[in-house]
Amino acid sequence: MQYCVKCGAALSPDAKFCTVCGQVCGADSETQSVPAVQTPPVQTPLASPPPVQAPLAPPQVQTPIASPTPVQMPAAYTQPVQTPVVPQQPVNPYAASPVNQTQQPAQAQYAPQQPAQPQYAQQPVNQYAAPAPRQAEYYQQPGYQSQQYGAYPPPQPGAGWPQNPYAPQGYAPAVPMICSIADIYKRVFSVLLKKPLRLWGVSLMFNLLTFVAFLMTLIPIIYLPIIATLQFGITCVFLSGYRGQDVGSAMLFRGFNDFKRIAGGMLWSALWVFIFALIPVAGIVFAVIKGYSYRFVPYILMTQPEVGATDALKKSVEMTDGYKGKMFGADILIYAVIFIPMLLLWLLASIPYVGIFFGIVDVLVAVAVGALAPLCLGLVGAAFYDEIEKVKK
Numbered sequence: 001m002q003y004c005v006k007c008g009a010a011l012s013p014d015a016k017f018c019t020v021c022g023q024v025c026g027a028d029s030e031t032q033s034v035p036a037v038q039t040p041p042v043q044t045p046l047a048s049p050p051p052v053q054a055p056l057a058p059p060q061v062q063t064p065i066a067s068p069t070p071v072q073m074p075a076a077y078t079q080p081v082q083t084p085v086v087p088q089q090p091v092n093p094y095a096a097s098p099v100n101q102t103q104q105p106a107q108a109q110y111a112p113q114q115p116a117q118p119q120y121a122q123q124p125v126n127q128y129a130a131p132a133p134r135q136a137e138y139y140q141q142p143g144y145q146s147q148q149y150g151a152y153p154p155p156q157p158g159a160g161w162p163q164n165p166y167a168p169q170g171y172a173p174a175v176p177m178i179c180s181i182a183d184i185y186k187r188v189f190s191v192l193l194k195k196p197l198r199l200w201g202v203s204l205m206f207n208l209l210t211f212v213a214f215l216m217t218l219i220p221i222i223y224l225p226i227i228a229t230l231q232f233g234i235t236c237v238f239l240s241g242y243r244g245q246d247v248g249s250a251m252l253f254r255g256f257n258d259f260k261r262i263a264g265g266m267l268w269s270a271l272w273v274f275i276f277a278l279i280p281v282a283g284i285v286f287a288v289i290k291g292y293s294y295r296f297v298p299y300i301l302m303t304q305p306e307v308g309a310t311d312a313l314k315k316s317v318e319m320t321d322g323y324k325g326k327m328f329g330a331d332i333l334i335y336a337v338i339f340i341p342m343l344l345l346w347l348l349a350s351i352p353y354v355g356i357f358f359g360i361v362d363v364l365v366a367v368a369v370g371a372l373a374p375l376c377l378g379l380v381g382a383a384f385y386d387e388i389e390k391v392k393k
Contacts, residue, residue: 176391178323181330184387188379191242192372198248199241203374205249206234228266229255235298238378242386258305265301265309269294272313292324293317299385319388327384334376338369 002011004018004025017024192199210227217223233252241247255262273294277287296316300307307315320327342365349359 178326178384178387178391181326181333184330184380184383187242188376188383191244191379192375195241195247196375199237199375199379200371202237202247202249202252203234203378204371206230206237206252207374209252224267225259225263228263228270229259232262232266232298232301234378235382236302238375239299239302239382239385242379242382254302261309262301265297265312268309269297269313269316288328289324292327293320295327295381296320296385296388299382303389319385319392323384323388327381330380330384331377334373334380338373342366342369 002013002015002025003009004011004021004023006023007018007021009018009020011018011025015025209230213223213226213230217226230252232255236254237247237251240251273287273290276290277283279286294313294316296319297312300312300315300319301309304312304315342362345358345362345365349355349362351358
């Protein structure tokens with residue numbers, strides 16, 4: 001196979017000129033025989049298919065982001081904590097050194113406030129109060145020392161038990177103790193055994209004078225002051241008899257020497273008892289309570305001549321405060337001892353044949369009760385006044 005010397009194109013053996021460049025092939029022209037070289041066919045790269053475009057998604061609408069709402073904190077967390085001011089306690093020079101306490105962590109600035117503690121109203125101090133026997137003996141021991149505030153001052157004679165300045169406020173002082181009801185009954189019966197006839201005679205004379213005053217002057221404005229003054233006189237008799245002093249019928253007229261003050265105080269207390277008795281339903285209860293509150297009015301008018309008629313009621317209320325229940329119990333016990341046997345005898349008197357005997361006994365008991373019951377009740381009232389007056393001083 002021959003090739004064109006000009007362009008190198010492959011020519012057939014019998015070709016006279018090049019079909020490409022027109023070069024004459026022949027003897028005059030230079031030809032060159034070159035072994036045929038097999039040229040691999042050029043592979044034309046296949047065109048890549050056009051890219052498939054995905055469908056466009058709809059445009060997303062951007063929602064604006066809202067600003068966060070501020071959190072409203074409760075008022076208890078927004079207010080600063082108020083630290084209470086603790087009053088400084090007095091330093092005891094004799095007390096041991098205090099133990100080091102661990103410092104408490106500070107509270108948060110916005111911690112909830114604690115509820116305030118209730119404040120109790122300070123009760124008035126009873127200047128007549130005296131200590132209980134065991135309490136007085138405990139504080140009067142020679143080696144007594146308070147665990148927190150040192151030695152407590154001993155009580156002064158005649159001044160009562162001093163008030164503790166470190167005691168919690170809002171509590172009434174303890175009521176001074178007096179002897180028991182049984183002890184009062186023993187002393188009353190001992191007085192009756194010493195002079196029963198004289199006391200009984202004066203009491204009988206008082207009843208007769210009261211009855212005569214009622215019959216002679218039927219006008220209340222006249223006989224009520226007279227009866228009230230005689231009632232004051234029999235009260236003086238019972239108090240003097242309980243204290244071991246001489247008694248006589250002249251003491252019944254002692255109130256007439258200061259008639260205005262004595263009659264005024266007695267009637268003023270009786271008027272208040274009557275007013276409280278007019279209260280519906282519970283009037284009798286209030287009247288009984290007021291009766292015991294004003295029970296010491298005649299004794300105060302007798303032993304304290306400088307006290308007026310109206311002031312005697314106030315002092316009687318102060319003296320009977322805390323003792324009205326005890327006096328009521330002592331009187332109820334006397335009435336129970338009197339009326340229960342009489343009621344039993346009255347029931348037995350209804351039995352045929354033997355009931356006559358029980359009826360006679362019932363009458364005799366009623367006579368004895370009428371003679372001795374006023375003496376017992378009067379001496380019991382005088383005993384309570386005398387005992388309470390001792391502890392109040």
